[in-house]
């Protein structure tokens with residue numbers, strides 16, 4: 001007999017721990033400071049802290065409303081582990097050693113590749129699937145977790161990445177034959193999932209949640225129509241099992257409406273839709289009489305307090321659909337938001353009070369689902385006070401000082417096409433070439449140099465008040481001088497100051513902008529044990545004072561070679577922060593662009609002849625929905641141009657992109673109209689270049705020849721080959737030589753060695769070309 005689905009739930013809770021307990025536990029295990037048993041017990045304690053917290057916030061321990069979405073590293077890796085879908089190179093390893101070798105590699109084997117999870121800043125580990133990859137129900141760790149929790153008094157709802165999504169996110173193993181697609185193995189995967197579902201059933205689970213976000217994405221190699229068709233075929237096989245728990249099929253991160261007809265009749269008991277990013281079906285569109293609709297109305301992608309009145313109205317409307325029942329949930333797992341606003345305190349009293357009133361982190365969002373669930377089951381009058389409170393806070397926010405600034409609005413409204421347009425590249429190119437006088441194949445780096453313990457110590461000492469601003473500046477200047485000297489010794493052509501003053505390439509700017517607030521404990525998982533602390537964009541953005549000019553000018557004063565000014569672009573600032581949602585993202589992007597435009601002008605006036613504006617997140621924010629992509633590319637490219645097009649023709653604008661496949665955004669890259677684009681290419685062996693060339697990309701290009709994600713030092717010979725390969729697609733007079741990305745996560749030994757090889761290799765190829 002099926003148990004009814006809880007009226008309120010979240011699709012998942014933050015996994016890293018309120019005080020980043022998981023980070024500390026796994027890192028100490030990796031460092032050999034703790035045993036596997038100690039790691040397991042820290043992990044268990046963290047899971048139970050989550051269950052206890054959710055129970056405290058009003059979730060029932062016995063009705064499956066508490067999700068078990070914990071993971072030691074990554075939820076996709078958990079499935080790889082569970083299926084035993086282990087690439088050959090890891091053979092001989094087992095248990096946790098295997099798990100972490102897959103995640104991080106070791107001396108002998110490179111890890112699984114890591115890539116962004118849908119349009120978020122979270123990274124998952126890409127399964128490698130070939131025709132012979134073993135796939136079975138090989139490892140029951142997820143079931144064991146369920147049993148452990150149940151025995152300790154919490155009947156959780158296990159959360160697992162669904163079979164279609166798992167394979168849609170996989171890549172074909174290196175030795176797979178031409179034409180093989182991981183989804184060719186769907187029947188094997190489904191067979192293993194059938195065993196998993198049965199095992200959960202046998203262990204006493206009443207509900208299991210499977211996340212199938214692949215069904216909402218147009219950005220995968222298989223079309224969403226094909227994915228829906230596959231889902232429509234395989235989900236009935238899972239639902240047909242006897243003695244199984246009830247199944248919740250979740251469609252977070254986008255619009256699941258198109259997939260609904262394929263799965264509504266599959267026999268699963270409940271389907272979740274992201275109703276913030278997607279839309280609800282209209283009555284009569286699809287027969288939901290056999291499924292409960294789990295309405296994702298509380299946004300798990302942002303940190304804003306919900307408009308509960310709007311959510312109530314949406315729920316009332318959904319009741320017209322004739323579904324077997326209605327529950328309320330978050331749009332997606334809360335793994336993308338910090339734990340609790342109670343852990344924050346902002347220096348400015350008024351802002352502190354305001355932000356506490358306006359924000360909702362994970363715990364506040366759980367409470368919001370609970371309010372809406374009470375409304376659903378006891379009538380909306382019973383929660384009228386909570387709803388009114390939310391509406392009052394929203395109304396107060398709209399008119400609070402700084403949220404809307406006329407000076408900022410007037411400026412963005414006045415932006416014209418001319419403000420976003422430079423004279424044609426072909427005209428500025430000779431002017432810049434003459435001014436800069438660079439050799440053919442100029443060498444440069446992407447910006448940051450290794451963040452040494454001394455730099456981190458200086459920053460910590462400043463934060464603790466042990467040294468003053470002047471003392472800190474002196475230490476950082478010392479570091480800049482060291483980095484300039486090093487680059488001169490290495491004979492690099494275009495230098496950088498090394499970014500030692502930046503804790504983070506977004507937060508550094510957010511801290512200096514009006515309209516942004518940083519957090520103290522607002523950590524979110526980026527991958528594995530890595531966390532970031534996104535800033536909150538709460539108001540209109542302006543730049544009260546120059547942000548980078550002093551550092552760049554100081555660096556330039558030390559050398560006769562050009563030093564690049566180094567800024568982060570509007571899209572990346574938005575992507576790696578929590579943006580406001582009360583105005584369109586494009587408008588926020590233009591506000592940031594204008595603040596950067598002033599910085600660019602100040603750099604230029606201070607004598608900076610090359611300015612780089614990084615946009616590594618350009619691809620990441622590309623909407624999952626094909627219909628929304630053109631508009632996105634339009635405003636994102638437009639904001640970059642607003643930031644950069646104010647310069648003189650003789651000032652060279654660079655941009656840097658990394659972290660992704662660029663295929664879908666080649667036109668946009670050209671549209672940025674940067675004079676030079678450095679781009680991640682080493683890992684994909686320069687594949688991006690022919691694509692750029694085929695699309696008529698004719699500006700400067702610096703394909704990364706050193707994959708900085710690994711400490712490995714490529715030899716001169718190897719680098720010569722990569723540069724030669726690049727010269728096949730890019731005319732030599734447009735080719736730059738540089739690493740793949742910034743060096744901040746690298747150490748000096750490999751940095752010195754590789755940069756020396758890189759310069760040597762460049763000189764060899766230059767001589768060949770001459």
Ligand code: MET
Pocket residue numbers: 446447448499505566614616656658741742743744
């Ligand atoms: C993730 S892109 C990083 C670019 C930045 N300028 C750096 O070198 O660190």
Ligand SMILES: [Zn+2]
Pocket residue numbers: 446616656657658659740741742
């Ligand atoms: Zn980068």
